[in-house]
Amino acid sequence: MNESRLRELVPAVIGVLVRRGADFAAAEDAVQDALVEAVRAWPDDSSPSSRLRPSSGDPVRDPKGWLVTVAWRKFLDAVRADTSRRRREELVDAEPTPGPGEAVDDTLHLYFLCAHPSLTPASAVALTLRAVGGLTTRQIAQAYLVPEATMAQRISRAKRTVSGVRFDQPGDVATVLRVLYLVFNEGYSGDIDLAAEAIRLTRQLAAGTDHEEAAGLLALMLLHHARRPARTGPDGRLVPLAEQDRGLWNTRLITEGVEILQTALARDRLGEFQAQAAIAALHVDARTAEETDWVQIVEWYDELVRLTDSPVARLNRAVAVGEADGPRAGLAALAGLDPSLPRHTAVAAYLYERDGDPVTAARLYAEAARSAPNIPERDHLTRQAARLNARMRG
Known part of the structure; x- marks a missing residue:
């Protein structure tokens, strides 16, 4: 088998x-x-x-x-x-x-048990992959780039924490969805494709709960995953959305994701994952970057901010405002946000470049590169700074 x-x-x-x-x-x-x-x-x-x-x-x-x-x-x-x-x-x-x-x-019960509020997010993710996903401790450790012994201890502590929890207690679907979204965002490392694994598990959850936000998360994952082949170049370089070869996008996943999203939205019980999926759908609907409907994307970010009041959503909204209404408007939207937010400096650099200030943009790109969360993003931001500096010297 x-x-x-x-x-x-x-x-x-x-x-x-x-x-x-x-x-x-x-x-x-x-x-x-x-x-x-x-x-x-x-x-x-x-x-x-x-x-x-x-x-x-x-x-x-x-x-x-x-x-x-x-x-x-x-x-x-x-x-x-x-x-x-x-x-x-x-x-x-x-x-x-x-x-x-x-x-x-009992799959749904296990989802709820593994996402128990007494567990840390890292422990909930590890336990979900082990108990619901059926992965071995070694596979999970490789995926998260930690020693197997470390992951074994994490899973053992998580199992001890939930061992006394009654199996028939009602679960929180929202917590389960957040755990699965964490798994998806880890992407690919080791010999386990966590993005694909998260999609598989979310399919199970969506089929078993008939919950519109489970469907929204599944749609969001499919729409993001559809762009995966175009996200990196042959040399491993990060390719921004506007520069991606859209012919590499997986149209089958896009079609499925849009259909799932439309069905969920028709129930008129909007949630944050449906709103995020709607934004992703507008991006993949555009045949070129220039045809992107930024005005409607801003409207969906307004909905997302209303639902979550998330600083990350506000940061992404500033980018969309900059595209819809011009870079000055984007910088104004950015001004009210905490500069310590992840990627805040990179967004500011992009908007300053769009506004015709390469000196400030180059400085901010270099600053953002120093605090980038991963190597591909660091290298991309470093190249952006170098590109502007070379242009100004020329």
């Missing part, structure tokens, strides 16, 4: 174990052990006609049921070896016989 299909089964199997009485941490450990057994026992063949055969040689007609059985036995083995064996005796006696997997899907 292919790895992605295995990962899709993880939350449902954990949910079965938790409902049978296992605490979350023990259930998650047992399912990870069962996955190891599955990888060893099942052939790596995703063809529709294949039959999955465990080491016993019998066809696996119900992979979820097989995982539930193996994971439950792993859990019981751990219980028997634990000093609290006597307190768990009732669970041991209740070992179920192998059979079809239960039809109840």
